[in-house]
Amino acid sequence: MKMELAATAAFGLEAVVRRELEGMGLKVIKTEDGRITFLGDERAIVRSNLWLRSGDRVYIKLGEFRAVTFEELFQQIKAIPWEQYISPDGAFPVEGTSVKSVLHSVPACQSIIKKAVVEKLSLTYARARLPEDGAQYRIRFSILKDRVTVLMDTSGPALHKRGYRVANVAAPMKETLAAALIQLCYWRGDDRLLVDTCCGSGTILIEAALWARNIAPGLNREFAFQSWDMIPEELWKEEKARAYSAIDYDKELRLQGFDISGQALKAAAANAEEAGVDEDIHLYRMDMKEFAPRENNGIIVTNPPYGRRIGGDEELDSIYGHLAEILDEDPSWSLFLITAAKDVEEKYFHRKADRRRKLYNGQIMTQYYQFHGRKPE
Template identity: 45%
Template sequence: MYNLIATSTFGIESITAKELKALGYEDLKIENGKVTFEGDEMDIAIANVHLRTADRVLIKMAEFEARSFEELFQGTKGVKWHEIIPKDGVMHVVGKSVKSTLHSVPDCQSIVKKAVINSMSENYGISEFSESGPVYKIEVAILKDVVTLTIDTTGPGLHKRGYRELAGAAPLKETLAASMLLISRWRDDFELIDPFCGSGTILIEGAMIAQNIAPGSNRNFVCETWSDQMKKTFDMVREGAKKAEKNKEISLIGYDIDYRVLKVAMENAKKAGVDKYIKFQKRDFMNFSSSKKHGFIVSNPPYGERLGEREALGILYKHMGDIKRKLEGWDFNILTSIEGFEKFLNIKSTKNRKLYNGKIKCYYYQYFNNDKIKNPGDTLINELMD
């Protein structure tokens, strides 16, 4: 069994933990930016293939205090690296240091690499390593003089679903889009609209959730290159995920004023295999209306770049408030970096939480008014609501 870490963006850790619980994992430890749990090779595959909100899955090799390079070297050398890394493994070391005595990251990386090779040399009985085989990315992370050594099993981040080759200037990460949906109370028997859909990420993630499409079912992971058995394990997990997919009727609608952007969204939805579930339309939000009594808006509207003047943005958000008052039975879930968002709408949110869209600090404002949500359905979202 391994100590595993599912890393996540600040503010999303509890959602990632609920995902892991829904997958059957217990004894979870939630910390800033990560959730720790135990598992074997099968669990590494399950977490990578199924987690929607995590950034990557790491194997935790060791944790110890170090205030000198000697302590860092000895602590790293004592780890049984040979139990995971073969003789020909490529040992790629990356690092970060926050509020620690050992603040020079390049020096820390160099020390760790030397210690890993020293440990491997003693256990394999050889002094030189070809590093011509699979890649093992080792991270040395030092926080307040506590060193955490990990090996990455994921490779390119878990937000790389494989369907979005094209995106706008400041795209919403797939993992954040999924988090927005899982934090909302949306159920797939209610209409979901993104009136500023851009490249379609929120709606594509919504369709994947509703149809139980595993986010990692159409991509590969670095640890699959480690052994034939690991590759077979991932193939088994992907095969099981494919069999569990659904094909239910859902109503997802995306609007945008830019038809070129909509074409990108349509192409992304097609690559994700969910284009038949989403309707994309060229439409200005200033003309938005709906005859339905109940529904959900989940969106990441412009921060100002596309609309230009802040005055125009204020008009847009004020109009959003007017629409919210008209659509009393609708839930609104809006991610924005604009300060004073609630003042523009002139409506106080039911909840709001701080989230990060890349390095941009945002707030997720939620307006709960949908009284029919008391009858949960069978989507992952409802499991996470319990």
């Protein structure tokens, strides 16, 4: 069955997610803030959930229409062929948002939508009562300037929950953002040394290894669609088997992580082992201010503290100052730095970054600065 599907993404990552979808052979028809709409069938639902590295969730787009009264909302929702998606015993919680719309009460909209779906399914399945004790079909609506969009969540837990994070540290980076940082840097899984000087629980390095080895990020987790009648179990098995056969076991990777915290390194080691990439990542306990390159043309991708999690400006100055020194002493090195610290270019590097991109690390607005090193001969 051909459907409109939508992958959501953190602000600034839409282009990355679009490239990922197109790389899967899926046709993207629209890109907007936080959402990429594409066409696909049941296999596309499975494949996009299994392979998306930087997207948040995958939804089925069930309808889009204008509504300024509850009656209009009810009738438009009831007109959707819910029986094509929801089984007779399916549970279908409703959640959503309303912004700058006549129908501004979210609880009231939730109630109307729930009532419309219940009435449609009760008529279709000839049941006076729907048990809702089966698979989850989570319905999400958004109303913006009286325009209603109705979606169904195929992912379940958000896609950043890969399943390998068995140990944690304070303020960890989401796996989806870490995967995007890797895709936006020079490194292509080649023999160049990739370093995270403040590796924490190892997320950036783990995502780099998964990407370089072509390991699907969703291989070790479950999705909401797996319990749906509309997605054959055989389809999931086929796509999962294809993903396993696509893994590159032969590539030589050179990934190094440094952190001053022994606890953080233990977490990084445990997570890397759970992800199956522990042999690719070498971890060292060291103050990043002691890190000195021992070869040319290396790449640093890092998420250092930026003032909200450490004590004072003096510590901040020493961290960013040392990163600038590395580039000054060996111009062949490249630095890809995500931070919310202000005036980084002028204050520490005394030059503009070659590229910069606004990204959100959780609720914190950051810049991803890209300082390109001299191209290797």
